[in-house]
Amino acid sequence: MxxxxxxxxxxxxxxxxxxxxxxxxxxxxxxxxxxxxxxxxxxxxxxxxxxxxxxxxxxxxxxxxxxxxxxxxxxxFPEPPLLGRTPDEKGQVLMWNSIVEQQGGKPIAETLRNRHPAFADRAIPGPIHYAQIPELAQRGTARVVHFFTLLEKRLAASPYVAGPEFTLADISAFVFVDFARVIKARIPTENSATLAWFETVSARPSAQL
Ligand SMILES: N[C@@H](CCC(=O)N[C@@H](CS)C(=O)NCC(=O)O)C(=O)O
Incomplete structure:
Protein backbone atom coordinates (compact mmCIF):
# COMPACT_ATOMS: atom_id res chain seq x y z
CA MET A 1 0.00 0.00 0.00
CA PHE A 77 -7.54 -5.35 9.34
CA PRO A 78 -10.72 -5.81 11.42
CA GLU A 79 -9.07 -5.27 14.83
CA PRO A 80 -9.59 -3.00 16.59
CA PRO A 81 -12.95 -2.26 14.97
CA LEU A 82 -13.40 1.42 14.12
CA LEU A 83 -16.59 1.07 12.06
CA GLY A 84 -18.67 -0.84 14.63
CA ARG A 85 -19.12 -4.58 15.25
CA THR A 86 -22.86 -5.25 15.07
CA PRO A 87 -25.20 -4.14 12.27
CA ASP A 88 -26.66 -1.51 14.60
CA GLU A 89 -23.22 -0.17 15.57
CA LYS A 90 -22.06 -0.05 11.95
CA GLY A 91 -25.13 1.97 11.04
CA GLN A 92 -24.54 4.38 13.90
CA VAL A 93 -20.85 4.91 13.11
CA LEU A 94 -21.52 5.83 9.48
CA MET A 95 -24.53 7.92 10.46
CA TRP A 96 -22.54 9.96 12.99
CA ASN A 97 -19.54 10.20 10.71
CA SER A 98 -21.79 11.68 8.06
CA ILE A 99 -23.41 14.11 10.52
CA VAL A 100 -19.95 15.25 11.63
CA GLU A 101 -18.75 15.69 8.03
CA GLN A 102 -21.86 17.57 6.91
CA GLN A 103 -22.54 19.65 10.03
CA GLY A 104 -18.93 20.18 11.16
CA GLY A 105 -16.34 19.60 8.46
CA LYS A 106 -18.31 21.27 5.66
CA PRO A 107 -19.10 24.59 7.44
CA ILE A 108 -15.54 24.87 8.80
CA ALA A 109 -14.14 24.39 5.28
CA GLU A 110 -16.77 26.68 3.80
CA THR A 111 -15.82 29.45 6.24
CA LEU A 112 -12.08 29.11 5.72
CA ARG A 113 -12.12 28.69 1.96
CA ASN A 114 -14.53 31.55 1.28
CA ARG A 115 -12.76 34.01 3.57
CA HIS A 116 -9.00 33.43 3.65
CA PRO A 117 -6.95 35.12 0.91
CA ALA A 118 -4.87 31.95 0.50
CA PHE A 119 -7.97 30.30 -1.02
CA ALA A 120 -8.89 33.06 -3.47
CA ASP A 121 -9.98 31.11 -6.56
CA ARG A 122 -9.59 27.85 -4.60
CA ALA A 123 -12.92 27.92 -2.75
CA ILE A 124 -13.52 24.24 -3.47
CA PRO A 125 -10.79 21.58 -3.47
CA GLY A 126 -10.22 19.91 -6.80
CA PRO A 127 -8.93 20.58 -10.29
CA ILE A 128 -11.43 23.37 -11.04
CA HIS A 129 -10.79 26.88 -9.69
CA TYR A 130 -13.90 28.33 -8.03
CA ALA A 131 -14.16 31.93 -6.79
CA GLN A 132 -14.91 32.71 -3.15
CA ILE A 133 -18.44 33.68 -2.07
CA PRO A 134 -18.07 35.76 1.14
CA GLU A 135 -21.69 35.07 2.22
CA LEU A 136 -20.83 31.38 2.48
CA ALA A 137 -18.14 32.21 5.05
CA GLN A 138 -20.75 34.13 7.07
CA ARG A 139 -23.19 31.25 6.90
CA GLY A 140 -20.42 28.76 7.70
CA THR A 141 -19.53 30.63 10.90
CA ALA A 142 -23.15 30.40 12.10
CA ARG A 143 -23.32 26.71 11.21
CA VAL A 144 -20.16 25.95 13.20
CA VAL A 145 -21.85 27.41 16.30
CA HIS A 146 -24.72 24.99 15.72
CA PHE A 147 -22.25 22.11 15.26
CA PHE A 148 -20.71 22.71 18.69
CA THR A 149 -24.21 22.64 20.24
CA LEU A 150 -25.11 19.44 18.40
CA LEU A 151 -21.86 17.76 19.49
CA GLU A 152 -22.31 18.82 23.13
CA LYS A 153 -25.83 17.39 23.21
CA ARG A 154 -24.60 14.10 21.80
CA LEU A 155 -21.54 13.79 24.05
CA ALA A 156 -23.59 14.62 27.14
CA ALA A 157 -25.58 11.48 26.34
CA SER A 158 -22.84 9.19 24.97
CA PRO A 159 -19.15 8.65 25.92
CA TYR A 160 -18.10 8.70 22.28
CA VAL A 161 -19.74 10.21 19.21
CA ALA A 162 -21.26 6.98 17.84
CA GLY A 163 -21.77 5.17 21.15
CA PRO A 164 -19.75 3.56 23.94
CA GLU A 165 -16.64 2.87 21.83
CA PHE A 166 -14.07 5.08 20.06
CA THR A 167 -14.74 4.95 16.28
CA LEU A 168 -14.18 6.69 12.95
CA ALA A 169 -16.85 9.22 13.99
CA ASP A 170 -14.59 10.34 16.85
CA ILE A 171 -11.60 10.63 14.54
CA SER A 172 -13.59 12.84 12.16
CA ALA A 173 -15.10 14.97 14.93
CA PHE A 174 -11.78 15.36 16.76
CA VAL A 175 -9.89 16.43 13.62
CA PHE A 176 -12.57 18.93 12.57
CA VAL A 177 -12.96 20.40 16.08
CA ASP A 178 -9.19 20.81 16.33
CA PHE A 179 -8.98 22.30 12.83
CA ALA A 180 -11.72 24.84 13.66
CA ARG A 181 -8.93 26.93 15.27
CA VAL A 182 -8.11 28.17 11.74
CA ILE A 183 -11.43 30.03 11.72
CA LYS A 184 -10.93 30.98 15.39
CA ALA A 185 -13.77 28.70 16.51
CA ARG A 186 -13.21 26.88 19.82
CA ILE A 187 -15.26 24.50 21.94
CA PRO A 188 -17.38 26.86 24.09
CA THR A 189 -16.10 26.84 27.70
CA GLU A 190 -19.52 25.73 29.01
CA ASN A 191 -19.57 22.64 26.73
CA SER A 192 -18.12 20.38 29.43
CA ALA A 193 -18.96 17.04 27.78
CA THR A 194 -17.21 18.08 24.54
CA LEU A 195 -14.18 19.44 26.43
CA ALA A 196 -13.82 16.17 28.41
CA TRP A 197 -14.17 14.07 25.24
CA PHE A 198 -11.64 16.26 23.40
CA GLU A 199 -9.11 15.81 26.20
CA THR A 200 -9.62 12.02 26.19
CA VAL A 201 -9.16 11.74 22.42
CA SER A 202 -6.17 14.16 22.49
CA ALA A 203 -4.35 11.72 24.79
CA ARG A 204 -4.45 8.89 22.22
CA PRO A 205 -1.11 8.25 20.45
CA SER A 206 -2.87 8.58 17.06
CA ALA A 207 -3.87 12.16 17.94
CA GLN A 208 -0.21 13.20 18.20
CA LEU A 209 0.33 12.60 14.46
N1 LIG B 1 -14.07 13.94 0.71
C1 LIG B 1 -12.64 13.88 0.85
C2 LIG B 1 -12.12 15.28 1.15
C3 LIG B 1 -10.74 15.49 0.63
C4 LIG B 1 -10.33 16.95 0.72
O1 LIG B 1 -11.15 17.88 0.55
N2 LIG B 1 -9.04 17.18 0.98
C5 LIG B 1 -8.48 18.53 1.02
C6 LIG B 1 -7.52 18.66 2.18
S1 LIG B 1 -8.37 18.69 3.72
C7 LIG B 1 -7.69 18.77 -0.26
O2 LIG B 1 -7.21 17.85 -0.85
N3 LIG B 1 -7.52 20.03 -0.66
C8 LIG B 1 -6.80 20.34 -1.86
C9 LIG B 1 -6.93 21.79 -2.24
O3 LIG B 1 -7.27 22.58 -1.37
O4 LIG B 1 -6.63 22.09 -3.37
C10 LIG B 1 -12.29 12.87 1.94
O5 LIG B 1 -13.18 12.31 2.52
O6 LIG B 1 -11.12 12.61 2.22
Missing amino acids: LFYDCVTAPNPRRARMFIAEKGLDIETREISIANGEQLSDAFTAVNPHATLPVLVTDEGTALTENLGIAAYLESR
Missing part, protein backbone atom coordinates in the same frame (compact mmCIF):
# COMPACT_ATOMS: atom_id res chain seq x y z
CA LEU A 2 1.02 3.59 -0.51
CA PHE A 3 -0.47 6.50 1.43
CA TYR A 4 -0.47 10.07 0.06
CA ASP A 5 -0.61 12.50 2.96
CA CYS A 6 -0.47 16.24 3.65
CA VAL A 7 0.54 17.10 7.22
CA THR A 8 -1.19 20.49 7.29
CA ALA A 9 -4.67 19.42 6.12
CA PRO A 10 -7.53 17.90 8.14
CA ASN A 11 -8.82 15.20 5.79
CA PRO A 12 -5.43 13.46 5.41
CA ARG A 13 -5.10 13.68 9.20
CA ARG A 14 -8.31 11.67 9.59
CA ALA A 15 -6.88 8.86 7.44
CA ARG A 16 -3.51 9.11 9.24
CA MET A 17 -5.26 8.68 12.61
CA PHE A 18 -7.27 5.74 11.29
CA ILE A 19 -4.08 4.03 10.05
CA ALA A 20 -2.38 4.66 13.41
CA GLU A 21 -5.37 3.31 15.37
CA LYS A 22 -5.09 0.12 13.30
CA GLY A 23 -1.40 -0.10 14.24
CA LEU A 24 -0.36 -0.09 10.58
CA ASP A 25 2.88 1.21 9.13
CA ILE A 26 2.19 2.21 5.52
CA GLU A 27 4.72 3.75 3.14
CA THR A 28 3.80 7.44 2.91
CA ARG A 29 4.40 10.23 0.41
CA GLU A 30 3.92 13.85 1.47
CA ILE A 31 2.13 16.16 -0.98
CA SER A 32 2.30 19.86 -0.14
CA ILE A 33 -1.07 21.56 -0.72
CA ALA A 34 0.58 24.88 0.23
CA ASN A 35 2.91 24.46 -2.75
CA GLY A 36 0.10 23.32 -5.06
CA GLU A 37 1.58 19.84 -5.52
CA GLN A 38 -1.94 18.31 -5.51
CA LEU A 39 -2.52 20.00 -8.88
CA SER A 40 0.65 18.63 -10.49
CA ASP A 41 0.46 16.23 -13.43
CA ALA A 42 2.26 13.60 -11.37
CA PHE A 43 -0.33 13.70 -8.57
CA THR A 44 -3.46 14.07 -10.71
CA ALA A 45 -2.32 10.95 -12.56
CA VAL A 46 -2.85 9.20 -9.19
CA ASN A 47 -5.96 11.16 -8.15
CA PRO A 48 -7.74 13.16 -10.88
CA HIS A 49 -9.84 14.83 -8.13
CA ALA A 50 -6.60 16.51 -6.93
CA THR A 51 -7.38 15.91 -3.24
CA LEU A 52 -5.68 14.29 -0.26
CA PRO A 53 -5.71 11.74 1.27
CA VAL A 54 -5.21 8.86 -1.16
CA LEU A 55 -4.53 5.24 -0.32
CA VAL A 56 -3.26 3.09 -3.18
CA THR A 57 -4.22 -0.45 -2.24
CA ASP A 58 -2.19 -3.60 -2.76
CA GLU A 59 -4.57 -4.28 -5.66
CA GLY A 60 -3.46 -0.96 -7.22
CA THR A 61 -6.71 0.93 -6.66
CA ALA A 62 -6.44 4.60 -5.66
CA LEU A 63 -8.96 5.22 -2.85
CA THR A 64 -9.53 8.97 -2.74
CA GLU A 65 -12.10 9.36 0.05
CA ASN A 66 -11.72 8.86 3.78
CA LEU A 67 -14.74 6.59 3.88
CA GLY A 68 -13.34 4.35 1.13
CA ILE A 69 -9.97 4.18 2.86
CA ALA A 70 -11.60 3.36 6.20
CA ALA A 71 -13.83 0.65 4.69
CA TYR A 72 -10.87 -0.97 2.91
CA LEU A 73 -8.61 -0.96 5.97
CA GLU A 74 -11.37 -2.15 8.32
CA SER A 75 -12.12 -5.04 6.00
CA ARG A 76 -8.46 -6.07 5.72
Whole structure:
Protein backbone atom coordinates (compact mmCIF):
# COMPACT_ATOMS: atom_id res chain seq x y z
CA MET A 1 0.00 0.00 0.00
CA LEU A 2 1.02 3.59 -0.51
CA PHE A 3 -0.47 6.50 1.43
CA TYR A 4 -0.47 10.07 0.06
CA ASP A 5 -0.61 12.50 2.96
CA CYS A 6 -0.47 16.24 3.65
CA VAL A 7 0.54 17.10 7.22
CA THR A 8 -1.19 20.49 7.29
CA ALA A 9 -4.67 19.42 6.12
CA PRO A 10 -7.53 17.90 8.14
CA ASN A 11 -8.82 15.20 5.79
CA PRO A 12 -5.43 13.46 5.41
CA ARG A 13 -5.10 13.68 9.20
CA ARG A 14 -8.31 11.67 9.59
CA ALA A 15 -6.88 8.86 7.44
CA ARG A 16 -3.51 9.11 9.24
CA MET A 17 -5.26 8.68 12.61
CA PHE A 18 -7.27 5.74 11.29
CA ILE A 19 -4.08 4.03 10.05
CA ALA A 20 -2.38 4.66 13.41
CA GLU A 21 -5.37 3.31 15.37
CA LYS A 22 -5.09 0.12 13.30
CA GLY A 23 -1.40 -0.10 14.24
CA LEU A 24 -0.36 -0.09 10.58
CA ASP A 25 2.88 1.21 9.13
CA ILE A 26 2.19 2.21 5.52
CA GLU A 27 4.72 3.75 3.14
CA THR A 28 3.80 7.44 2.91
CA ARG A 29 4.40 10.23 0.41
CA GLU A 30 3.92 13.85 1.47
CA ILE A 31 2.13 16.16 -0.98
CA SER A 32 2.30 19.86 -0.14
CA ILE A 33 -1.07 21.56 -0.72
CA ALA A 34 0.58 24.88 0.23
CA ASN A 35 2.91 24.46 -2.75
CA GLY A 36 0.10 23.32 -5.06
CA GLU A 37 1.58 19.84 -5.52
CA GLN A 38 -1.94 18.31 -5.51
CA LEU A 39 -2.52 20.00 -8.88
CA SER A 40 0.65 18.63 -10.49
CA ASP A 41 0.46 16.23 -13.43
CA ALA A 42 2.26 13.60 -11.37
CA PHE A 43 -0.33 13.70 -8.57
CA THR A 44 -3.46 14.07 -10.71
CA ALA A 45 -2.32 10.95 -12.56
CA VAL A 46 -2.85 9.20 -9.19
CA ASN A 47 -5.96 11.16 -8.15
CA PRO A 48 -7.74 13.16 -10.88
CA HIS A 49 -9.84 14.83 -8.13
CA ALA A 50 -6.60 16.51 -6.93
CA THR A 51 -7.38 15.91 -3.24
CA LEU A 52 -5.68 14.29 -0.26
CA PRO A 53 -5.71 11.74 1.27
CA VAL A 54 -5.21 8.86 -1.16
CA LEU A 55 -4.53 5.24 -0.32
CA VAL A 56 -3.26 3.09 -3.18
CA THR A 57 -4.22 -0.45 -2.24
CA ASP A 58 -2.19 -3.60 -2.76
CA GLU A 59 -4.57 -4.28 -5.66
CA GLY A 60 -3.46 -0.96 -7.22
CA THR A 61 -6.71 0.93 -6.66
CA ALA A 62 -6.44 4.60 -5.66
CA LEU A 63 -8.96 5.22 -2.85
CA THR A 64 -9.53 8.97 -2.74
CA GLU A 65 -12.10 9.36 0.05
CA ASN A 66 -11.72 8.86 3.78
CA LEU A 67 -14.74 6.59 3.88
CA GLY A 68 -13.34 4.35 1.13
CA ILE A 69 -9.97 4.18 2.86
CA ALA A 70 -11.60 3.36 6.20
CA ALA A 71 -13.83 0.65 4.69
CA TYR A 72 -10.87 -0.97 2.91
CA LEU A 73 -8.61 -0.96 5.97
CA GLU A 74 -11.37 -2.15 8.32
CA SER A 75 -12.12 -5.04 6.00
CA ARG A 76 -8.46 -6.07 5.72
CA PHE A 77 -7.54 -5.35 9.34
CA PRO A 78 -10.72 -5.81 11.42
CA GLU A 79 -9.07 -5.27 14.83
CA PRO A 80 -9.59 -3.00 16.59
CA PRO A 81 -12.95 -2.26 14.97
CA LEU A 82 -13.40 1.42 14.12
CA LEU A 83 -16.59 1.07 12.06
CA GLY A 84 -18.67 -0.84 14.63
CA ARG A 85 -19.12 -4.58 15.25
CA THR A 86 -22.86 -5.25 15.07
CA PRO A 87 -25.20 -4.14 12.27
CA ASP A 88 -26.66 -1.51 14.60
CA GLU A 89 -23.22 -0.17 15.57
CA LYS A 90 -22.06 -0.05 11.95
CA GLY A 91 -25.13 1.97 11.04
CA GLN A 92 -24.54 4.38 13.90
CA VAL A 93 -20.85 4.91 13.11
CA LEU A 94 -21.52 5.83 9.48
CA MET A 95 -24.53 7.92 10.46
CA TRP A 96 -22.54 9.96 12.99
CA ASN A 97 -19.54 10.20 10.71
CA SER A 98 -21.79 11.68 8.06
CA ILE A 99 -23.41 14.11 10.52
CA VAL A 100 -19.95 15.25 11.63
CA GLU A 101 -18.75 15.69 8.03
CA GLN A 102 -21.86 17.57 6.91
CA GLN A 103 -22.54 19.65 10.03
CA GLY A 104 -18.93 20.18 11.16
CA GLY A 105 -16.34 19.60 8.46
CA LYS A 106 -18.31 21.27 5.66
CA PRO A 107 -19.10 24.59 7.44
CA ILE A 108 -15.54 24.87 8.80
CA ALA A 109 -14.14 24.39 5.28
CA GLU A 110 -16.77 26.68 3.80
CA THR A 111 -15.82 29.45 6.24
CA LEU A 112 -12.08 29.11 5.72
CA ARG A 113 -12.12 28.69 1.96
CA ASN A 114 -14.53 31.55 1.28
CA ARG A 115 -12.76 34.01 3.57
CA HIS A 116 -9.00 33.43 3.65
CA PRO A 117 -6.95 35.12 0.91
CA ALA A 118 -4.87 31.95 0.50
CA PHE A 119 -7.97 30.30 -1.02
CA ALA A 120 -8.89 33.06 -3.47
CA ASP A 121 -9.98 31.11 -6.56
CA ARG A 122 -9.59 27.85 -4.60
CA ALA A 123 -12.92 27.92 -2.75
CA ILE A 124 -13.52 24.24 -3.47
CA PRO A 125 -10.79 21.58 -3.47
CA GLY A 126 -10.22 19.91 -6.80
CA PRO A 127 -8.93 20.58 -10.29
CA ILE A 128 -11.43 23.37 -11.04
CA HIS A 129 -10.79 26.88 -9.69
CA TYR A 130 -13.90 28.33 -8.03
CA ALA A 131 -14.16 31.93 -6.79
CA GLN A 132 -14.91 32.71 -3.15
CA ILE A 133 -18.44 33.68 -2.07
CA PRO A 134 -18.07 35.76 1.14
CA GLU A 135 -21.69 35.07 2.22
CA LEU A 136 -20.83 31.38 2.48
CA ALA A 137 -18.14 32.21 5.05
CA GLN A 138 -20.75 34.13 7.07
CA ARG A 139 -23.19 31.25 6.90
CA GLY A 140 -20.42 28.76 7.70
CA THR A 141 -19.53 30.63 10.90
CA ALA A 142 -23.15 30.40 12.10
CA ARG A 143 -23.32 26.71 11.21
CA VAL A 144 -20.16 25.95 13.20
CA VAL A 145 -21.85 27.41 16.30
CA HIS A 146 -24.72 24.99 15.72
CA PHE A 147 -22.25 22.11 15.26
CA PHE A 148 -20.71 22.71 18.69
CA THR A 149 -24.21 22.64 20.24
CA LEU A 150 -25.11 19.44 18.40
CA LEU A 151 -21.86 17.76 19.49
CA GLU A 152 -22.31 18.82 23.13
CA LYS A 153 -25.83 17.39 23.21
CA ARG A 154 -24.60 14.10 21.80
CA LEU A 155 -21.54 13.79 24.05
CA ALA A 156 -23.59 14.62 27.14
CA ALA A 157 -25.58 11.48 26.34
CA SER A 158 -22.84 9.19 24.97
CA PRO A 159 -19.15 8.65 25.92
CA TYR A 160 -18.10 8.70 22.28
CA VAL A 161 -19.74 10.21 19.21
CA ALA A 162 -21.26 6.98 17.84
CA GLY A 163 -21.77 5.17 21.15
CA PRO A 164 -19.75 3.56 23.94
CA GLU A 165 -16.64 2.87 21.83
CA PHE A 166 -14.07 5.08 20.06
CA THR A 167 -14.74 4.95 16.28
CA LEU A 168 -14.18 6.69 12.95
CA ALA A 169 -16.85 9.22 13.99
CA ASP A 170 -14.59 10.34 16.85
CA ILE A 171 -11.60 10.63 14.54
CA SER A 172 -13.59 12.84 12.16
CA ALA A 173 -15.10 14.97 14.93
CA PHE A 174 -11.78 15.36 16.76
CA VAL A 175 -9.89 16.43 13.62
CA PHE A 176 -12.57 18.93 12.57
CA VAL A 177 -12.96 20.40 16.08
CA ASP A 178 -9.19 20.81 16.33
CA PHE A 179 -8.98 22.30 12.83
CA ALA A 180 -11.72 24.84 13.66
CA ARG A 181 -8.93 26.93 15.27
CA VAL A 182 -8.11 28.17 11.74
CA ILE A 183 -11.43 30.03 11.72
CA LYS A 184 -10.93 30.98 15.39
CA ALA A 185 -13.77 28.70 16.51
CA ARG A 186 -13.21 26.88 19.82
CA ILE A 187 -15.26 24.50 21.94
CA PRO A 188 -17.38 26.86 24.09
CA THR A 189 -16.10 26.84 27.70
CA GLU A 190 -19.52 25.73 29.01
CA ASN A 191 -19.57 22.64 26.73
CA SER A 192 -18.12 20.38 29.43
CA ALA A 193 -18.96 17.04 27.78
CA THR A 194 -17.21 18.08 24.54
CA LEU A 195 -14.18 19.44 26.43
CA ALA A 196 -13.82 16.17 28.41
CA TRP A 197 -14.17 14.07 25.24
CA PHE A 198 -11.64 16.26 23.40
CA GLU A 199 -9.11 15.81 26.20
CA THR A 200 -9.62 12.02 26.19
CA VAL A 201 -9.16 11.74 22.42
CA SER A 202 -6.17 14.16 22.49
CA ALA A 203 -4.35 11.72 24.79
CA ARG A 204 -4.45 8.89 22.22
CA PRO A 205 -1.11 8.25 20.45
CA SER A 206 -2.87 8.58 17.06
CA ALA A 207 -3.87 12.16 17.94
CA GLN A 208 -0.21 13.20 18.20
CA LEU A 209 0.33 12.60 14.46
N1 LIG B 1 -14.07 13.94 0.71
C1 LIG B 1 -12.64 13.88 0.85
C2 LIG B 1 -12.12 15.28 1.15
C3 LIG B 1 -10.74 15.49 0.63
C4 LIG B 1 -10.33 16.95 0.72
O1 LIG B 1 -11.15 17.88 0.55
N2 LIG B 1 -9.04 17.18 0.98
C5 LIG B 1 -8.48 18.53 1.02
C6 LIG B 1 -7.52 18.66 2.18
S1 LIG B 1 -8.37 18.69 3.72
C7 LIG B 1 -7.69 18.77 -0.26
O2 LIG B 1 -7.21 17.85 -0.85
N3 LIG B 1 -7.52 20.03 -0.66
C8 LIG B 1 -6.80 20.34 -1.86
C9 LIG B 1 -6.93 21.79 -2.24
O3 LIG B 1 -7.27 22.58 -1.37
O4 LIG B 1 -6.63 22.09 -3.37
C10 LIG B 1 -12.29 12.87 1.94
O5 LIG B 1 -13.18 12.31 2.52
O6 LIG B 1 -11.12 12.61 2.22
